[in-house]
Amino acid sequence: MSFSNQIKQRWQQGTAVCVGLDPLPELFPAAVSDIFAFNKAIIDATADLACCFKPQFAHYAAVAAEPALKQTIAYIREFYPSVPVILDSKRGDIGSTATMYAREAFEHYQADAVTVNPYMGSDTVLPFADYADKGVIVLCRTSNPSAGEFQNRLIDGEPLYLHVARLAQEQWNRHGNISLVVGATAPEEMRRIRAVAPDLPFLVPGIGAQGGDLQATVDNGRFAGGQGLMINSSRAILYASSGADFAQAARAATLTLKNAINQLAE
C-alpha cells in the first residue's frame, strides 16, 4: 500500500501522532543495552497508538548506529506493517546525488517516506517524488527558532515558504505523494500554508519539547474536512521516564497526545 493510503488509514483509525525515534543513549535507563533494544520497547508500547514512526537519521549516524536504524525499520515493517516509517534525513542535493539519497531512503533503509530539503530547487525533489508509492515530505516552514531568517523572507511579495508550498501543491505532487513539514511553533505560517496547499498532509514537529501550540496546530493545519496532520513528538515521548517504566511512560505520553488531538479536533 502507498504511504498516502497508509496514513489515511491510520487517520481513519483515530490517530494523528507521529512517534519520533530519536535515540539518545545517555538518556537510556540503565537496563537498556543498546539503541535497537530501546527502540523495540518504544515501538511495542506505542504502535497501536501511532499514526507513523519517524526515526531521525543523525541520531543513528552520529554514533555509527546505521545498522540499528535499518533493524528498527525492518522490525516495524515486519511486526507493525500498517504503521508507516518516515526516515527524517532532510536530504537535498543535485539531481544525480538526490537519486542516490532516494535509493538510500527507499531501497536501502526501506522507509515508507523521507523528509527532503527543497531549498536547492525542484531538481533536488523530483528524484524522490518519482517513487510514486513512497512519501516525500518537503521542508516548508520548519519549527526551529531561526527558521524565519530565510524561510520568511519575501520574494515577489510572498514569504519563501509559500513559494515552496505552491510548488509542492502544483508541480511536485504528480503522484499524490507529497507532504509538507510545517512546525507547530509557527501557527500563523501554518494557516497561510494550508490556504495555498489545501490537500497536502502536514508533518508537524515542535509539539512537546519545543513548546508548539497544539490547539493552533489543529485549528490552522487540518484539512477543511478534518485530518491532514501527522503531529510528531520525540523527546517528550521517548524520555517521559528515565526509569525501568520508560516504555509504559512513553505509551502514556503518546495516548495523552492522541486524545488531546482528537479532543481539540472535535
Ligand SMILES: O=c1ccn([C@@H]2O[C@H](COP(=O)(O)O)[C@@H](O)[C@H]2O)c(=O)[nH]1
Ligand atoms: O522543522 C523541523 C523539522 C524536523 N524536526 C525534527 O523533529 C523532531 C522533533 O523532536 P522533539 O524532541 O519532539 O522536539 C526531531 O527529530 C527534529 O530533528 C524538527 O524538530 N523541526
